[in-house]
Amino acid sequence: MPGLIDVYASISRDQPRITDTIALTSETSDVTACSAFRHAHLDEPGRVEWEGFSTGTKAAAAGGITTLVDMPLNSYPSTVSEETLKLKVDAARDKLYVDVGFWGGLVPENAFNPSALESLLKAGVLGLKSFMCPSGINDFPMTNSTHIEEGLVTLAKYKRPLLIHAERIPDIESDDGLNGDLDPRSYATYLKSRPPAWEEAAIRDLQRAMKDTKIGGRSEGAHIHIVHLSDSKTSLDLLKDAKHNGAKVSIETCPHYLAFSAEEVPDGDTRFKCAPPIRDATNRDSLWEALLDGHIDMLSSDHSPSAPELKLMEEGNFLRAWGGISSLQFVLPVTWSYGKKYGISLNQLASWWSERPAMLAGLKNKGAILPGYHADIVVWKPEEQFQLDDGHAVYHKHRNISAYLGKELSGKVLSTFVSGNLVFAEDQHAKAACGAPILAE
Numbered sequence: 001m002p003g004l005i006d007v008y009a010s011i012s013r014d015q016p017r018i019t020d021t022i023a024l025t026s027e028t029s030d031v032t033a034c035s036a037f038r039h040a041h042l043d044e045p046g047r048v049e050w051e052g053f054s055t056g057t058k059a060a061a062a063g064g065i066t067t068l069v070d071m072p073l074n075s076y077p078s079t080v081s082e083e084t085l086k087l088k089v090d091a092a093r094d095k096l097y098v099d100v101g102f103w104g105g106l107v108p109e110n111a112f113n114p115s116a117l118e119s120l121l122k123a124g125v126l127g128l129k130s131f132m133c134p135s136g137i138n139d140f141p142m143t144n145s146t147h148i149e150e151g152l153v154t155l156a157k158y159k160r161p162l163l164i165h166a167e168r169i170p171d172i173e174s175d176d177g178l179n180g181d182l183d184p185r186s187y188a189t190y191l192k193s194r195p196p197a198w199e200e201a202a203i204r205d206l207q208r209a210m211k212d213t214k215i216g217g218r219s220e221g222a223h224i225h226i227v228h229l230s231d232s233k234t235s236l237d238l239l240k241d242a243k244h245n246g247a248k249v250s251i252e253t254c255p256h257y258l259a260f261s262a263e264e265v266p267d268g269d270t271r272f273k274c275a276p277p278i279r280d281a282t283n284r285d286s287l288w289e290a291l292l293d294g295h296i297d298m299l300s301s302d303h304s305p306s307a308p309e310l311k312l313m314e315e316g317n318f319l320r321a322w323g324g325i326s327s328l329q330f331v332l333p334v335t336w337s338y339g340k341k342y343g344i345s346l347n348q349l350a351s352w353w354s355e356r357p358a359m360l361a362g363l364k365n366k367g368a369i370l371p372g373y374h375a376d377i378v379v380w381k382p383e384e385q386f387q388l389d390d391g392h393a394v395y396h397k398h399r400n401i402s403a404y405l406g407k408e409l410s411g412k413v414l415s416t417f418v419s420g421n422l423v424f425a426e427d428q429h430a431k432a433a434c435g436a437p438i439l440a441e
């Protein structure tokens, strides 16, 4: 069987296409993996000054990412109905360099309206997403656990997941250290303003909903997916218990929680502001441990950029700046570079970034390199180091808001194929945007 490098070398530049039937595994050479990443905010329509389909998917292709699933918020309008999904799909036309699916939003307005939810699901969203705390976007209000329990009943019928931003303001907020004049430029202030108790409160609130996903439960067969877990202590323990007791629950975390620690976030450097926050180094190590032990199932970028002025970089006010890490192009080398110390393998990388995300999103012909699957392939040199300095091409709409700038990373992407089409090679993108929208049937 040829190694991927051989296959790549045999493709003519005039006809940059490989067939879907070549069977390759990540063992065949040191440059294979296929990637499906399913949590990114592309912000179009309505906020193209933040990102957009064209720049977002170009960044993805340059980073070795072949599939994205776009979040329902930060665009305007939010994707909460059949009509607003149509606006998304229309806005994406001719702009996609990689394949893109869409999550819909579960919000108070549609949660008790099964027919509205059904038409959104029938129109092709791969699942729904909801927030248990303010989302930062006015037209995407938060849901409580009752909304969530209702939404899950409809989702169970369609066998599609509910993704939950699991942070909730506790009923009795501890005022531990939050009184007095705290410096909003200090990262410690931000950390105190969003303690692990927020994640814990949300997950406790979800316990009945999680139970209902079990055999015989009210929403039997529904699937709850906790996005971007940061608290590796009580929140993770509660989720482990729920899984152990048969709830259909999966968990993701993000590269920024695995790469950085609170101790090293410079005061005033709001590029690192995200929610839930990046916590201390001990917490980071425990997240790696949970990932390696299989308690955390997968990874996602949660690429959530904004217009640079909303990051308030000059003022450096952590309490008022936009919360969101800009990372899409870098997540593959970041995971590899920071994961080495923890002994991760290429196969684990493929499982966390491709296989399990594709399963969660119900993408039956993506997430593995197998006969009959889409030929979604990244060719990369895991050991080649590069510096994310001024000379490095960055395709996100705004390069300077990324917390990874200045870092030395390992894992250079040489080329990226989507459904057999060469979409990125030799630091250039294909002339035509040949990615496709993915709609559930």
Ligand SMILES: NC(=O)N[C@H]1NC(=O)NC1=O
Binding pocket: 041, 073, 074, 135, 136, 137, 165, 273, 274, 275, 276, 302, 304, 323, 324, 325
């Ligand atoms: N609205 C939005 O994208 N919020 C995201 N940003 C972040 O840091 N966490 C989120 O949920």
Ligand SMILES: [Zn+2]
Binding pocket: 165, 227, 228, 275
């Ligand atoms: Zn979130």
Ligand SMILES: [Zn+2]
Binding pocket: 039, 041, 071, 302, 303, 304
């Ligand atoms: Zn997000």
